Amino acid sequence: MDRHDPPCTTTDEITDLALRIRIGSLQTIANAGLGHVGGDFSVSDILAVLYGGILRVDPSDPQWPDRDRFIMSKGHAAASLYTALALRGFLPESELATFAGPHSRLGGHPDRSKTPGVETNTGPLGHGLPVGVGMAIGARMKGATWRTYVIVGDGEMQEGSNWEAIMYAAHRGLDNLTLLVDRNRLQQGAGTEETNALDPLDAKLRAFGWDTTVLDGHDVGTLWDVLRQPVIPGTPRAIVAETVKGKGVSFMEGLAAWHHRVPTDEQVDQAIAELTGARS
Amino acid sequence: MSGASTAAGYDCRVAFADTLIALARADDRIVAVCNDSVGSSNLGGFREEFPERLINVGIAEQNMVGVAAGLANAGFIPFVSAASPFLTGRAMEQIKADIVYSGANVKLCGQSPGVSYGELGPTHHSIEDLAWMRALDNLPIVVPADPEQTRAAVLWAAAFDGPVFMRIGRHRVRSVSDGRDPAWTPGRAEVLLEGDDITIVAVGTMVEVALAAAEHLGRAGVHARVLNMASIHPLDRDAIIESARITGGIVTVEEAVPRGGLGGAVAELLAVEHPTRMRLLGTHAFAPTGNVDFLFEHFSLTPEGVARAAQDLMAAT
Ligand SMILES: Cc1ncc(C[n+]2csc(CCOP(=O)(O)OP(=O)(O)O)c2C)c(N)n1
Ligand SMILES: [Mg+2]
Numbered sequence: 001m002d003r004h005d006p007p008c009t010t011t012d013e014i015t016d017l018a019l020r021i022r023i024g025s026l027q028t029i030a031n032a033g034l035g036h037v038g039g040d041f042s043v044s045d046i047l048a049v050l051y052g053g054i055l056r057v058d059p060s061d062p063q064w065p066d067r068d069r070f071i072m073s074k075g076h077a078a079a080s081l082y083t084a085l086a087l088r089g090f091l092p093e094s095e096l097a098t099f100a101g102p103h104s105r106l107g108g109h110p111d112r113s114k115t116p117g118v119e120t121n122t123g124p125l126g127h128g129l130p131v132g133v134g135m136a137i138g139a140r141m142k143g144a145t146w147r148t149y150v151i152v153g154d155g156e157m158q159e160g161s162n163w164e165a166i167m168y169a170a171h172r173g174l175d176n177l178t179l180l181v182d183r184n185r186l187q188q189g190a191g192t193e194e195t196n197a198l199d200p201l202d203a204k205l206r207a208f209g210w211d212t213t214v215l216d217g218h219d220v221g222t223l224w225d226v227l228r229q230p231v232i233p234g235t236p237r238a239i240v241a242e243t244v245k246g247k248g249v250s251f252m253e254g255l256a257a258w259h260h261r262v263p264t265d266e267q268v269d270q271a272i273a274e275l276t277g278a279r280s
Numbered sequence: 281m282s283g284a285s286t287a288a289g290y291d292c293r294v295a296f297a298d299t300l301i302a303l304a305r306a307d308d309r310i311v312a313v314c315n316d317s318v319g320s321s322n323l324g325g326f327r328e329e330f331p332e333r334l335i336n337v338g339i340a341e342q343n344m345v346g347v348a349a350g351l352a353n354a355g356f357i358p359f360v361s362a363a364s365p366f367l368t369g370r371a372m373e374q375i376k377a378d379i380v381y382s383g384a385n386v387k388l389c390g391q392s393p394g395v396s397y398g399e400l401g402p403t404h405h406s407i408e409d410l411a412w413m414r415a416l417d418n419l420p421i422v423v424p425a426d427p428e429q430t431r432a433a434v435l436w437a438a439a440f441d442g443p444v445f446m447r448i449g450r451h452r453v454r455s456v457s458d459g460r461d462p463a464w465t466p467g468r469a470e471v472l473l474e475g476d477d478i479t480i481v482a483v484g485t486m487v488e489v490a491l492a493a494a495e496h497l498g499r500a501g502v503h504a505r506v507l508n509m510a511s512i513h514p515l516d517r518d519a520i521i522e523s524a525r526i527t528g529g530i531v532t533v534e535e536a537v538p539r540g541g542l543g544g545a546v547a548e549l550l551a552v553e554h555p556t557r558m559r560l561l562g563t564h565a566f567a568p569t570g571n572v573d574f575l576f577e578h579f580s581l582t583p584e585g586v587a588r589a590a591q592d593l594m595a596a597t
């Protein structure tokens with residue numbers, strides 16, 4: 001094992017990491033008085049699998065040229081990304097308390113000029129995947145073996161830029177690119193299906209030429225397995241991770257209102273009790 | 281300091297939404313078009329009353345603006361209502377080609393402009409929108425300073441046959457409308473304060489900051505003239521040139537990049553018509569992390585900061 005290898009070796013360790021990402025995001029948001037907890041919790045297990053079990057990166061050298069590239073295209077889930085980066089060693093955990101504060105390196109959306117481990121600035125939706133396609137083409141052109149992973153929100157998939165990128169990635173046969181859709185079925189104000197329906201999302205991705213798997217986005221073992229399977233040569237990979245917005249906290253799960261609501265102190269206590277209770 | 285974001289005052293988005301509903305009751309051509317922004321654009325009431333006249337395309341701003349152009353073609357009067365950074369930045373070419381160049385009767389309403397998204401950072405700040413929109417040929421640009429002016433501008437925009445861009449502020453602002461003509465007149469500035477030492481030209485949230493700066497200056501014996509330039513295009517050329525003649529120096533203040541914005545507009549006019557020493561105040565650069573009040577301090581968009589710039593300019597002339 002070299003220092004670039006991901007730190008977790010068992011599903012249990014990844015599950016623990018996911019719990020720490022949720023608790024860290026929750027405290028970060030409560031402390032700052034802003035954030036997007038619903039989308040942080042739907043994506044926490046995916047982040048744990050990536051940072052715990054997949055990504056080859058180097059916290060001591062964030063610009064290591066052969067690192068795997070990861071883009072959190074749904075940049076509003078910044079608190080969970082920062083927590084994952086801190087737990088992977090890119091930032092001191094104590095720095096999470098500065099989130100959104102004056103001159104903080106940890107702004108409301110990820111900024112590569114400020115935060116080590118962030119590859120590109122996100123926040124406006126529909127930007128990450130085109131950038132990821134460029135990274136994957138770049139790796140090809142250099143003969144490099146690193147891989148590119150992009151997480152998008154499902155509402156974010158309504159942006160046309162994603163479909164332009166999806167089309168071109170297949171055209172270029174980018175089997176070094178993986179798209180993970182956080183399919184929590186909610187966007188900012190309402191459900192995705194009542195706003196601008198995405199279903200059948202898997203069929204659409206397949207029709208565009210992607211190797212597509214639909215799985216439970218909270219089942220870290222399955223997600224980890226699928227991500228470690230060999231790719232189909234010449235085919236980009238998409239994973240539609242079916243998730244629950246606010247996952248793990250009874251009063252948040254599946255509610256659009258928790259897109260960016262900030263929990264009170266009592267709600268933080270209750271949420272932590274539920275999250276840790278479910279784990280133990 | 282009395283930051284424009286402080287709790288007292290009114291949210292122009294409420295005036296915008298109420299006026300739009302009143303218009304829609306009287307005219308069934310009025311429709312609202314948005315991008316998963318029913319909440320942030322305060323369109324909940326509109327949706328309740330006119331569910332079939334609220335077209336929420338989802339998170340797809342280019343489509344949103346194109347759809348609005350098509351609705352205008354079909355005889356509707358679309359008010360596109362979305363966070364200003366995504367409306368203007370994301371759909372810029374649709375705005376240029378489908379709306380302005382095509383002369384579509386669409387009202388582009390940029391919500392929560394400037395740095396009103398505070399900590400959410402430069403991707404969510406809309407400080408470039410005034411410059412971008414000003415670059416488009418003959419597009420009326422409206423930046424109301426308070427709820428009354430917002431209401432008047434929305435009523436005018438609905439009646440005006442052609443594209444309009446308007447900024448709808450999210451900060452709570454005080455009314456600055458004492459004695460104002462209740463109707464919106466494009467190309468007319470308001471002289472809110474007479475003075476002959478220095479002129480401060482402001483828009484939107486910065487109007488009340490300019491008035492507070494004038495108070496500071498008054499205590500130092502400086503008589504500032506304050507203009508509310510809510511119509512950035514067309515510009516009130518006469519009011520600007522007259523102010524330059526009376527006071528010499530002019531300070532412009534906006535919650536936007538002055539390059540190409542209000543500052544640029546005033547400077548372009550004066551450079552040609554009446555060269556005048558100026559200070560162009562605004563949010564010059566991508567902001568650091570911080571909340572709205574912090575950012576106003578950071579960019580010196582405070583009564584003290586504006587007063588300092590005015591005194592600095594007077595000392596230099
Ligand atoms: C281009 C753009 N339009 C609008 C927004 C405002 N916005 C922020 S988050 C969000 C909803 C995102 O929904 P989804 O992608 O499903 O994310 P999740 O459910 O995981 O939070 C919206 C509309 C934005 N950030 N960028
Ligand atoms: Mg979603």
